[in-house]
Amino acid sequence: MGEVNFSLTLEHLSTDAADVTNQSKATSYWDNALHELCFDYLWQGQIDARLLNALNNRRYLKSDDKVPTSYLGNHDHAFVAWQAGAREDAGAARWYRTQPYLIALYTGTSTPMVQNGQEFGEDHWLPEDDKGTGRRVTPRPIRWKYAKDTIGSNLCKLYRRMAEIRKDYPALRRGSFDPDYWEEWQTQFNPAGYGLDIKRQLAIYRRSGRDENGKVQYFVIVLNFSDSSQQVTASFPENGLWTDLLSEYKGSWQPQIENNSLTFDVGPNWGHVFYKPAERA
Numbered sequence: 001m002g003e004v005n006f007s008l009t010l011e012h013l014s015t016d017a018a019d020v021t022n023q024s025k026a027t028s029y030w031d032n033a034l035h036e037l038c039f040d041y042l043w044q045g046q047i048d049a050r051l052l053n054a055l056n057n058r059r060y061l062k063s064d065d066k067v068p069t070s071y072l073g074n075h076d077h078a079f080v081a082w083q084a085g086a087r088e089d090a091g092a093a094r095w096y097r098t099q100p101y102l103i104a105l106y107t108g109t110s111t112p113m114v115q116n117g118q119e120f121g122e123d124h125w126l127p128e129d130d131k132g133t134g135r136r137v138t139p140r141p142i143r144w145k146y147a148k149d150t151i152g153s154n155l156c157k158l159y160r161r162m163a164e165i166r167k168d169y170p171a172l173r174r175g176s177f178d179p180d181y182w183e184e185w186q187t188q189f190n191p192a193g194y195g196l197d198i199k200r201q202l203a204i205y206r207r208s209g210r211d212e213n214g215k216v217q218y219f220v221i222v223l224n225f226s227d228s229s230q231q232v233t234a235s236f237p238e239n240g241l242w243t244d245l246l247s248e249y250k251g252s253w254q255p256q257i258e259n260n261s262l263t264f265d266v267g268p269n270w271g272h273v274f275y276k277p278a279e280r281a
Contacts (some may be wrong), residue, residue, distance in 0.1 A: 121152050
């Protein structure tokens with residue numbers, strides 16, 4: 001088709017969606033995996049070993065020109081902010097629980113899709129099965145005033161910053177993901193210090209790739225899905241000065257990495273996106 005920014009996306013949600021995309025001229029498919037996991041985790045209050053493979057779903061496509069589309073929510077389901085507090089009947093009042101999932105969405109290997117209103121915590125509920133009443137498919141107008149309240153303004157800042165990071169750093173859009181594959185029996189970080197710590201609800205993974213000039217970009221992403229602050233020791237591929245890109249809208253943090261590691265506290269329902277250009281090509 002010749003259009004660089006054009007995507008032919010399949011709304012094909014079965015398990016063979018990646019295969020169909022590989023075998024056709026489609027350039028993307030809707031991947032429901034991250035959405036389903038996010039809603040399940042928010043309800044259960046617990047992530048599991050399936051998370052990393054949902055974030056590294058580009059590995060299932062055989063061409064560099066094809067990229068999956070992932071999302072936390074879409075028009076067919078209740079809003080993710082509602083799900084954050086659904087178990088306590090609190091809805092979007094627990095919006096902050098969605099933050100690590102948002103950071104994960106934008107630092108995964110697929111193209112992020114954001115439902116209209118999700119960026120400011122809209123929290124309509126949709127029944128998954130309306131028993132034929134027709135109440136599921138009905139107008140639910142976006143309440144734009146929510147964008148200016150405490151919930152909406154905080155979420156908008158985070159969505160805006162993550163979109164800027166994704167746009168400004170090409171390696172996040174097309175680079176590699178480490179660990180490349182995560183077995184469902186793995187419940188602790190691998191020997192390199194990456195992966196998941198299920199008990200503490202932590203995820204640490206690395207992205208790397210080249211920018212438009214061929215220079216390598218490194219990223220280390222640290223996410224805390226728990227309601228408590230957690231101390232972590234993260235591994236870094238290079239020593240030197242790194243920048244936490246996510247902290248910049250709250251106050252920049254540039255830790256000096258020595259011995260390829262850093263021990264620090266990551267706040268509840270929060271995360272860090274550390275960046276450094278490689279010293280060598």
